[in-house]
Amino acid sequence: MTDSLQGHKARKRFGQNFLHDDNIIQQIVAAFAPEQGQLAVEIGPGLGALTQYLLPALQHLHVVELDRDLAARLPQTLAGLGQLTIHQVDALAFNFSQLANQTPQLRVIGNLPYNISTPLIFHLLSHSQSIQDMVFMLQKEVVDRLGAEPDTADYGRLSVMVQYRCQVDWLLAVPPEAFNPAPKVQSAVVKLTPWQKSPYNCVNESLLQQVVSTAFNQRRKTLRNCLKGLASDADFEAVSINPNLRAEVLSVQQFVQLTNQLDSHVST
Known part of the structure; x- marks a missing residue:
């Protein structure tokens, strides 16, 4: 997929920064550890950098891609790698629970657009009863907030509500040069695992x-x-x-x- 950037210009309004560092890509896929038969959805597959490895391992993958041009080219880019189900919609409006027949079974992965990452995480938390785990590339600042401890500058509403719902595991740092175009911020990969048995007993x-x-x-x-x-x-x-x-x-x-x-x- 070395020529996959040809013919597509990253769109700022969609927050597009395409991951191209194969070493980082392989580390993310290894951390996600996809297996055939698992129910999985990738948010923002873009040019298919992660998808090209996820699809053969899973054999069937759902992807949510808002950009109609990218959604249209994915079947050609990934032809022969497995069954690809494309949802050309805004991830913020997508009903992730509809994909799961039983709970929790859905696995979620994605290089999330930084401009909507926080509201998207809250949207996914509302579907956490259907989700087994989530692996996301995010702005490092957001990842720091997700796992922050009390009485620190990063600790806030996002920290409390995510940790109430999930175990948070920091996975790896990703430098700007791993993307095209390179963002002006540092990035990191995090794993969120919704509690199967919550350590918190909240009645409301x-x-x-x-x-x-x-x-x-x-x-x-x-x-x-x-x-x-x-x-x-x-x-x-x-x-x-x-x-x-x-x-x-x-x-x-x-x-x-x-x-x-x-x-x-x-x-x-």
Whole structure:
């Protein structure tokens, strides 16, 4: 596929940066470890850099590609490698759960467009009951946030909600020169594995999302000020959380405990 860039110009509006470093490509595929018969979907196959290795190993692969020109050329580029099912749609609007007959069985991989990576991850989390695991190339800054620990600069809403749903494993760093065109940022590959048995017992996940989002909305303010109207001093005391702390200090477990405490008001 050395000539695969010919005839296609990367489109900035789609956030296209095409991976071409074969060593990096092989490492990503090895980390994903595709096997024949597995149900898998690749987001943003682009010119097929990953797809050319995934498809023969799986024998059947779903791909989600918004760019109609790229979607049209994939069957020719990948002819004879296996059965390719192309969904020419926006990944943010795609129902990933529809591909899975049982749960969790869907495997997801992709070099995600950096301009939509965070909303796309949240969209995928809403389908996590159908997903076995996800391996993504992302901006390194986003990967750092995904796996960040409490009381660090990278820790925030994304960290809490992803870690609530998934185990996060950092896999490898990817330099800008591995892409064409080269992005202005560093990249990294991460594996997200939805919990089969969650370590967190949250009774109201929509309330958890509200609490976390509100708490980090003004992250320099104290929890008492951020959550005014949602949580009282008595609520904080009930779960042994100091209301004068900031959101970035709380662990995922503490957010869950606070949410469960607040939900008890709704339930009674």
